[in-house]
Amino acid sequence: MANAVDYAIVADIGGTNARFSRVNLASLALDKVAVYPCATFASLADALQHYQLEQQLTALKHVAIAIACPVTGDNVSMTNFHWHFSISAMQRQLGLKRLLVMNDFTAVAMCLPALSSNDKVQIGQGAAQHNQPMAVLGAGTGLGVAHLVNVDNKFIPLPGEGGHVDWAAQTEQEWFIQQVLSKEYGHVSPERLLSGPGLEAIYRALALHRRLDVAPLSAGEIGNLALAGSSELATATVAQFFASLGSIAGNLALTLSTFGGVYVAGGIAPKLLPLMAASEFRTRFEAKGRFSAFNRQIATYIVTAPQPGLLGAAVYLKQSLAS
Structure with a gap:
C-alpha cells in the first residue's frame, strides 16, 4: 500500500464502552485489546491517550475510530453519551498523521468481506x-x-x-x-x-x-x-x-x-x-x-x-x- 504502515490503532466507541486495539494492517490481526467504560474519561481524546500510554503505543500515528453516532462532518456528537469533538482538532491535539472517524455501523459494514x-x-x-x-x-x-x-x-x-x-x-x-x-x-x-x-x-x-x-x-x-x-x-x-x-x-x-x-x-x-x-x-x-x-x-x-x-x-x- 502507498505510504505503507505496519501497525495502527483502531477503536470502537459505543454508548457505554470504548474498545481499543492495535492492528496489523497486513494481516488485519488485532491485539492489545482494551475495553474502558466511557464514563471513566472526560473525552474521547483522553481515552485514546490513556490507551496509547498504557499499551506503550504512542509511536503509532494512524488511528481509525468507529463511533455510535452520525459522522457527517468535522464535528461529532455522540447520540447516547456526552462526548463531542472536532476530528481535525483532535488530530492536531494528538499529533496524528491520519485520524479516520466513521459511524460504528459503517465499520461493521466494512468488516463483512473480511469475515x-x-x-x-x-x-x-x-x-x-x-x-x-x-x-x-x-x-x-x-x-x-x-x-x-x-x-x-x-x-x-x-x-x-x-x-x-x-x-x-x-x-x-x-x-x-x-x-x-x-x-x-x-x-x-x-x-x-x-x-x-x-x-x-x-x-x-x-x-x-x-x-x-x-x-x-x-x-x-x-x-x-x-x-x-x-x-x-x-x-x-x-x-x-x-x-x-x-x-x-x-x-x-x-x-x-x-x-x-x-x-x-x-x-x-x-x-x-x-x-x-x-x-x-x-x-x-x-x-x-x-x-x-x-x-x-x-x-x-x-x-x-x-x-x-x-x-x-x-x-x-x-x-x-x-x-
Whole structure:
C-alpha cells in the first residue's frame, strides 16, 4: 500500500464502552485489546491517550475510530453519551498523521468481506453472491443499520439511520405493543424494540397484554431467563424480538437488493443465538408478499466475530491508506 504502515490503532466507541486495539494492517490481526467504560474519561481524546500510554503505543500515528453516532462532518456528537469533538482538532491535539472517524455501523459494514466462515452463522436458506450489495443491522444500546457495495473493487459503506424509521405492527400482539410504546415515546421506531431498552420495552408491553403483574427486568435478565427456559414471558419477549428483527432485515434486503447477504451484528442476537433458529426471524424475513420469492434467495447471517467494529475500522483504514 502507498505510504505503507505496519501497525495502527483502531477503536470502537459505543454508548457505554470504548474498545481499543492495535492492528496489523497486513494481516488485519488485532491485539492489545482494551475495553474502558466511557464514563471513566472526560473525552474521547483522553481515552485514546490513556490507551496509547498504557499499551506503550504512542509511536503509532494512524488511528481509525468507529463511533455510535452520525459522522457527517468535522464535528461529532455522540447520540447516547456526552462526548463531542472536532476530528481535525483532535488530530492536531494528538499529533496524528491520519485520524479516520466513521459511524460504528459503517465499520461493521466494512468488516463483512473480511469475515471468515467461523465469524458468522447462517440462518435459513439463501446463498450470498460475490460482489453484490450487503446489509447489516445490529441491536445493542441502539439499532445500527448500514449497507455495503463494491465499486471497482473498492468497498463503499452506506451508513444510515435506518433504526429510526417507522416500525410497522403486523399482528394483534404487535398492535398492542405499538399502542403501549406510542404512549411512552410518541414515534415508534424499530430501535424502540430492537435494542437492549427495546427488549425491556417488549417485556413490559407483553406483561400488560397478558395482564401480568411483574417487576421490570433488564435486557440481560430477560435474555438469561429465556435462554434457561425458566420464564414464559421472557421467552415470548425474545420470540417477538426475533420476529421484528426478521421483518426489518427483510426490509433492508428489499431496499438495496442485497444479494451479498444480510448480516445481524450487535451484542444481543449472538448471545440469544440458541433461540434464533426456532424463531420467526427467517419466516418474517421472507414474508414480503409478492416479493417473498425474491427475499428467499438472500442469505442471512449472525455475525459472531468478537470485535466486528474494530475489524471493520481496520479494513476501512487499510483501504484508505492504499488509495
